[in-house]
Amino acid sequence: MTSSIRCKPLFVLFAVFFAFYSVYWYLNNPRLLVLLTITISSILILGLCAAYAKVYHRLKSEWVFLALLIAFLIIFIFIFPPFTVPDEGHHFFSTYWMVDSLPFNAHVTNDGGFLVRDIDLSLYKGRQSNAIDSSSFDSIIQNYALFENGKWTPFNEFSFSVSSENVSAKIGSIVGLQIGLFFGLGAYPVFYMGRIGSALVFCFCAFQAYRIAPKGKSVIVFVSLLPMTLHLAASYSYDSGIIAYSLLVFACLMRGFFGEQKSIGCKEIVIYLIISAFLAPCKVVYSGLILLGLLVPLSQFQDVKVGRIGKCILIFAVIASVLVLRIASMSTLVSQSSDASRGQEIGRFYTLSDIIMHPKNSFEVFFRTLDSLGDFYWGSTLGYSLGWLQKNLQFPAFFMIPYLLFGFICCLDSEDEPSFLSPICSILFIIAFALAALGSIVSMWLGWTFNYENVIQGVQGRYFLPVLPALLFGSRTRLFKFNSSSLSVVSFGMCVMNCLYLIRFISIASCV
Template sequence: MSDLIEVRNCGHNLKRCVLIVCLILIPFCLYSFYWYQTSGRFSLLLLILLLAAVMLALLIPFGLKALDSPKAYLAGYAAVLSFFALVFVFIFPPLTVADEDHHFAATYWMANCVLGDGSWNDSRTLQMRPEDESLLFEETSPNISESSYRRVLDHAELFSSSDELVPVDITEHFSLSVAGDNFVTKIPSIIGVVLARLLNLGAYPLFYLGRIFPALTFVICCVLAVKITPVAKGAFIVASLLPMTLNLASSYSYDCGIISLSFLFLACAMKGIFGQGQLTKKDLALIAVTAILLAPCKVIYSLEFILIFLIPNKRFPSRKIALAYKGGVLVCAMASIMLLRMTTITSLAGESGSQYSSEGSSVSLSYLLMHPIQTAILFIRTLIELGDFYFMSAIGSSLGWLQGNLSAPTYFILGYILCAVYSVQATANDSVEISFRAKFIYGLISSGILLASMLALLLNWTSLDSPVIQGVQGRYVLPAMPLIFMLFRYKMGKTSGNVIPFSFTCMYVLNAFYLVQFFARALLLV
């Protein structure tokens, strides 16, 4: 009888697998065929074949329910995230991610210091190979188009013809510092550039190797976060696979390191809040280390440390030890901020105002405090006029330097949101109920991060006569995105199946469709 039931289950899973493959792969092929006919580029065909092959390899085990065990779904998620991280590394030409020219210069300077070709105390002159200087200042454009891909193919030599360094004055272009450029978050990209220099790789292989190391570090941190958190694993999976997250994680941006550390901290905090039994020394150490490393990267994300005080005291040997630990972590995190970021904070709070503001008088903190009503109106007007832009750009409607002619259709954003809402619901293996009080705190933290970023850019980027706060982007809330997604978990949404394989499978499908139209449209631009 049991053999008969097993045979029936296998037959049911096989039919389910065939149905899923047909329902997803056929529309993907039709969608891809349209864009291939529109662009007519062979490189797009190669991307389509690669995406289709990986999609088939993912849909078959998903349809057969072979990804339901923890070991299987972690391996599947790691494979999907690694695949997209590497695709995003190469599908964006050099310096086409926001602020990547600055971050590449900072990484190169720090790599010079490691190799003994520069000084930690002097970033005004950058020792560079001529071909690397040409890549940074002459050969590249922030806009993505067919010519930017052609430029990579025309200049991508595996090895450099010379390892000679020439001094380059960068004072007119960049202002670099160890603290301001977040040395800790740049360690992976520094390793990549140092390794490329030691191997005497050409300028473009050097550039891409410097992208690969932070992307792989991001993958490791995200997989660990999903493994650690006992609640809403789907929130971390979806947040890590959003187009904007992948765009930043596969670049030189220090946002890659910030998002990685934030996800890891949030996962450890969730384990502390919702886990069972006493916290181990390893648990306590992970929370403390991630908090101390994250705090000086961008001070606004220190709001996440409120979660430490939500950890029940019963998870410690005594209430006294609990209070001492929570206070100690907060003090250490604040000390790291004081050590590395106090100069930045005092410059924002000072009377001098913005050094980057556009035409007009700059804004100072004292002015805002003296005009509270006008300040409140400015914040409200900014949220009303630019709120949709923040929302869409956080998901990934526009990537790179927010290139308008490559903006994704709205139905993609809707698909990502629906996937996120379904993926955070409770299941039989994750039946934890997130209370209204907890959601309220998560909402306060997320809103506080957005408002704090607006305040920072009001002081540092906005002129006094500007009608809205300039420079704010939705990507600034990405480190807290798992918390935002958890707000959509509700009692009636509990599902019977395992949502984790669905989370990364659905995100793979959405990203595959996204990349086809993105690459096709980029190839149509001259």
């Protein structure tokens, strides 16, 4: 009870700041959409206050987290017009291709193309730009139709393969799009059904991760409620599934390190192996997070022999899944030598030989990249710029500082989570993050940067989100004590900041 009392001044401060900020942005753009966003945000904040102040001890925190996550995901699904999420056109049609490839559909043509409804193609072709503005919102209202007849037409603007599209990470959007097409919904409802499916899978995984993890819950809340995470989870991007699986892996690791002794049996081992087999081939650089399972003490297993066998199978499962689904794309990065395209640009990308054989130049390119783009990396990890990196919608750096504060709180010794890894495990958790970040940078160095450029192109902070839990928990320190509930402060703080984010976002976007 004392922790909630100590938190009250902080809650009051957040509430006052929210009130003044909301008034300012409504005066900036007094439209009904802005007022609606402010109203929904106020309801969310007041509801969360009621949950913590009155019924927190009777209402399990996991249900509070679930309600908060669902609310924000619904908002993020509909607040971004179609195809305004980065590369969403590609991801939408890759999902369409996967749906067409299902045996009972068989809409894939012999020339490598596939069939799409003309109304869905018109929705894609008819957009004036990828920018978010008042006209993009008006277009939805004017052209929305719940049911709409459409004819199937060939489409081959994009080419896809199982190894490049991370099928396991797009299960939600595949199911959602299939349901929309089955019921003959209009272009907009079908599009949003795919987003809803993606968000539901993410929500399920994040909720289960919260329930499984005996410790590190504040880390799961922080990563799940980041604007960039919500942005991706409520879209067709396969990053939605990747982050969802990584949260489950992290939760299983927490259970392995902090669960009751001899609590890991065959069931838990099989679940971890399945999740690992889903995550590893999506992005090989995240395999380090999965292999942290090898550090779980054998004393946590119900049978020591079964534990050893499980760890050996884990290594085999990671290697096998990568070799089966990713070896082709990996070999392309290593061996490519001919001209390649990047949008409208043509050139030759860096090769592994270029990097190794010219160490001085590689050293300079790498650290010049960190020096010039470091701010962009941490900002885009949190989500300072959503959509297609639209400049007028970018948030000022000071707005991201509270998010950094909540991430820092996750790293502190607190009343509700006074738990720490051993020094060696902490270092290895941080190394797993560093290797994934380095791997992401190198992959774009080889697959998106021309060999005459002196800064690595294409790296975005969202690539670091799946391994961010490992960095945060690995960085936990006893140097500072947070004399309150980190979980309640992080949950409430993230809720308020996200509401402020949405109010500012919609106020600017709807008046352009």
